Amino acid sequence: MPEHSKNYKWYILILVILTDMFVIAIPLMGMSVMAREISDNLGLDLVQVGIIWGVGSLPGIFTSLLGGMIGDKAGPKRVLIIGTLLGGLLGMARGLAGSFLSMTMIVILLGAVVPVVLMNSLKTLGEWFPPQQLGLANGAHAMGMALGFMIGSLFSATTFSPLLGGWRNVLIVYGLIGALFSIPWFFTPANSRVSESTGISLSLRKALQHVAGLKSIWLLGFGLFGISGAIQGTLGYLPLYLRNIGWQPIHADGALSAFHTLSLTFVLPIVLLSDRLGSRKRLLLITSLMIAFGLGLLSFVSGGWVWAAVLLSGSVRDAFMAIFQTTVIETDHVGPVYAGTAIGFTMAISGISNAIAPPMGNSLAVLWPGAPFAFWSALSIFGVVCLWMIKEVNRSRNNLIMEIVPVQAET
Template structure:
């Protein structure tokens, strides 16, 4: 009886993993992405209400990621120790509460504090969702599953700019009520995890009780050079996109004279095409057996597009935004896949490894927006050139990252 039960046990998990993937997608949309991506298009209304200047806006946009520098490693350890269901259930609700608190802000400092507070709990979500997908999907399906998970983020990143300023704020009576509404959605997703979340039975014992001590995990992972270079690649890549996306709607409205809907629509289009392309790029990566080839193309395209935005005519800006957006979520999906496939990481150290990489990444997320915004004093083109230069640095770092696609495995085996 015992042996029969143990043989049949993985079968329900094999079906239930698709439900988990669906909940993970919803989590990315309504917890990780929309409450975050709504901010750039609401900055105009917020700045008029609170009297913020451009550098303060850049600081607010950056401080949203500041908490990640301090809590990313802890986020990985939490999911390793207490299980992904418990962490996602609790922290989705906390994201809702702290996200709603942003609506109570009456000054720059209060807004900065509430955005930082929201970041502390919100930034735990992507790491835990990534680990969840890594636990439920292995081998040839991992790249595809990561792509589907990234679709959730992409949908939220698209919907936030698309509806927050032009639909939600007028309908709800201002940006403060938008914060309250999105907070309620995040909390509802937490209830969804309480009701339907589950740990994979074949690994639940190791993820909840057999955890590796922090010192042991760190001592092993900090010696993996590829992990550090991957983190630095993402630092510069995310720094480029965070700065550009936070500044672009304001630039198009104030410097180019675009209407609000059109300016906000560029971000919506950027994230929309990213959402459409993320799964095909992940499948293509699995098919050709290379992760890095697609990452190289993404960085080169991003470098060219961001450099040209302040130079070209208005109509060409749409083309550049769409080209850059093709690879946005796909880049994150493939770099995360590389991390989980890196020799020496695996499921055992995945939470801590993700925490280390995201800690590095958030340094770029925090510093890039205010640094780039401050360069507007030199000229309107300067912020874009600064953010484009970060793509060059990312290309250099990527060269030192070890390929994990199946073509490298074949070459290694035949060598």
């Protein structure tokens, strides 16, 4: 890698982190903590809130895969220019919604764009960083996402909403900032070393056939199905749940903020530990079990034990995602060439769970207020089982070589 590329990759990392913070993380958590204000203004019930929170993942089932494939073919830079602009504009449009139907439609459109941005952000890191630094890069990215989640959950409802005149203006400002990130991406050069190696021969159909033939990718996808769906439901329901059982709004939002603060604190040490251990799978299993157990505790504990449950699951959430994304790229016969398609494939599978898990869990609240957490804990256990079945990657073989011709799939 030329010297200028060795230095420029750190600018790319910073741009990727800031992009995903302001296009994805901060607005997402803003919607969660402002759910009560939004529901009161639009006249929504608890199930409708769950639908709005989860329905954005429905188009992601398709666009995660399509966006990753297009990124593999056309290059992530072009996709990120368009994706950040559209994502910002649609984020702004949420602030103009006047009913459950209009909000749902806007969230669906936004949900089609956000996974495309995320897929190509991760592919960009896979292109610019060598194997020995990829875990660090994904860990830094996960830290940025956790910081964005923390900012969105801590300040959106209690600070930004009163300051800007309500939830609508908060979402409009978030969207405007996100759209502006299309400008630096327009002026950012592509990694010519990768584009010259892959841009000619790689077709969308062959990339999909290649990735779909890998058993480990299917298992990783269903593992994320369980974990991501559980987390998606929890993040949307937790502030409402705590408010409904008598917590003050600032404390309810503080619990969600603590979840992301702990995640931000522990993500990099855990990811670096996975580099030192040489075993991604071992830490994937440990972190996913901690998430499952923490969500299970939330289903029946109260008082100070709620904080313990948040500590247990929140401390590893973004570390799990960073290790997961690195594992996908490092999987045999994936590498940077098929990274977008492979990550998109796993995200597409998890998108099904992200769409259905929140309303399904919320509907169980009629049994007892903590029942949704019990459901999401069971869902995450399913994910743990799938991750236990994947084959450990031998990273000493340098699985990130740029294979152009699809090789024989796993059996």
